[in-house]
Amino acid sequence: xxxxxxxxxxxxxxxxxxxxxxQDVLVSTATDIRLDTGNHPRIRRRIGMLDxxxxxxxxxxxxxxxxxxxxHPYAESARSTARQVAARLGIPYLSWLRPSSLTPEDGVIFGxxxxxxAGLACSFGHTVFLTTGSRRLxxxxxxxxxxxxxxxxRVLPYSESLKxxxxxxxxxxRIVTGRGPFSVEDxxxxxxxxxxxxxxxxxxxxxxxLPAKLEAAxxxxxxxxxxxxxxxxxxxxxxxxxxxxxxxxxxxQPETASTSRGNEGP
Numbered sequence: 001x002x003x004x005x006x007x008x009x010x011x012x013x014x015x016x017x018x019x020x021x022x023q024d025v026l027v028s029t030a031t032d033i034r035l036d037t038g039n040h041p042r043i044r045r046r047i048g049m050l051d052x053x054x055x056x057x058x059x060x061x062x063x064x065x066x067x068x069x070x071x072h073p074y075a076e077s078a079r080s081t082a083r084q085v086a087a088r089l090g091i092p093y094l095s096w097l098r099p100s101s102l103t104p105e106d107g108v109i110f111g112x113x114x115x116x117x118a119g120l121a122c123s124f125g126h127t128v129f130l131t132t133g134s135r136r137l138x139x140x141x142x143x144x145x146x147x148x149x150x151x152x153x154r155v156l157p158y159s160e161s162l163k164x165x166x167x168x169x170x171x172x173x174r175i176v177t178g179r180g181p182f183s184v185e186d187x188x189x190x191x192x193x194x195x196x197x198x199x200x201x202x203x204x205x206x207x208x209x210l211p212a213k214l215e216a217a218x219x220x221x222x223x224x225x226x227x228x229x230x231x232x233x234x235x236x237x238x239x240x241x242x243x244x245x246x247x248x249x250x251x252x253q254p255e256t257a258s259t260s261r262g263n264e265g266p
Contacts, residue, residue, distance in 0.1 A: 001026055002248065003055075003064040005082055007071040008098055009181075009207045012037050014070050014241060019043050021249050026062050030078075031158070050078075055085045066251055068244070069095040074202055076230045083233075092251045097232065097239045101206040106214055108226045117200055118143035121225045125149060126197020129190060131213065132227060134161040140200070141168050152194045154178065181209025187216035200225045 004015055006029040015025050015035070019042035027035065030049045037043045050058060059067070067086045071078050079095070086093035102108065111117025114132070118139040121128045127150040130140050134155040144151040153170055155161040157177040165175050176190055190196065199217045203226055204210050217224045238244035 001062045001064045002066045002068055002252075003028060003059055003062065004068045005029075005071050005078065006033070006035065007075055007078070008096070010096060010098065010241065011035060011070045014068065014096060014244070015043050016040060017241065017245050018068070018248060021245060023248065023252065026058075026064070028058065031156075050081070052081050052084060055081060056088065059085065059089055059091075064089075065091055066248060067091060067093045068248060069093065071095075072208075073098050073204065073229050074227070079232065093236055094244060094247055094251075095232065095237045096241070096244055097237050098205040098207060099239045100203050100229070101210050102203055102226070106224075108214070108224045110226050110228050112228050114227055115139045117225050117227045121198045121200045122147035122149050124198050124223065126222075127152060127194055129194065129196040129199045130154070131199065131201045134164040137164060137168050137170070141170065149197075150174065150194075152176065152190070152196065154190065181207070182212060184212045184215045184219070187213050188219055191216055191220040191222065196220065196222055198223055198225060200227070202227050203229050 001024045012035040019040045069082045114136045122143040130153045154176040
């Protein structure tokens, strides 16, 4: 069994590819995001956050022999947990790294972390549109208060996301909800509606809708601040799905072959 930790739009395709290669796959996602896996009989699904002990328990119950991490590029904590669990269980770990879609011509401003990005965005003195989710709101709220600028946030349409915004003091009329990726028109509509002066985003790649945000910002005429991706160990990391598939199948072949030999007659 492969434990596939999902969190990107590529998760379903990876699960199907692994299943077609003859592998049983348990897809684990923190939320109930829609995944079209074609009802493949080799694919199972579980939903809910997993801490270290929870992941160990899940892996043990499902006899997991390989962990494949297809988490979001910014899911540092979950990625670290997956690596630790694989090490503790003595099983291989592979990760999918979504390719960046940024080029030097995009002319974005990089912030090495959320604190830096917040300061940079608010330094322009204009309304900031935050599209990095609801988990790291504090630096932006504090920076906006210091700079006396308005902050507009876009978060997933979940009650916990809305609560996080409201609890920290973001007024309801400054909260936009929706599930991406969003089109150029979607993004431009928000930029124009709130007279946005700066857009803040993550380097979420093409699949995460980054090109559409950049184009909307270009049309609207506002700068873009990008939170840099966390650095990740490159060992066992792949940005080519075919290479990841080959590596996964290769890692599991020795045990399969050994089991087959053990079932042969004298």
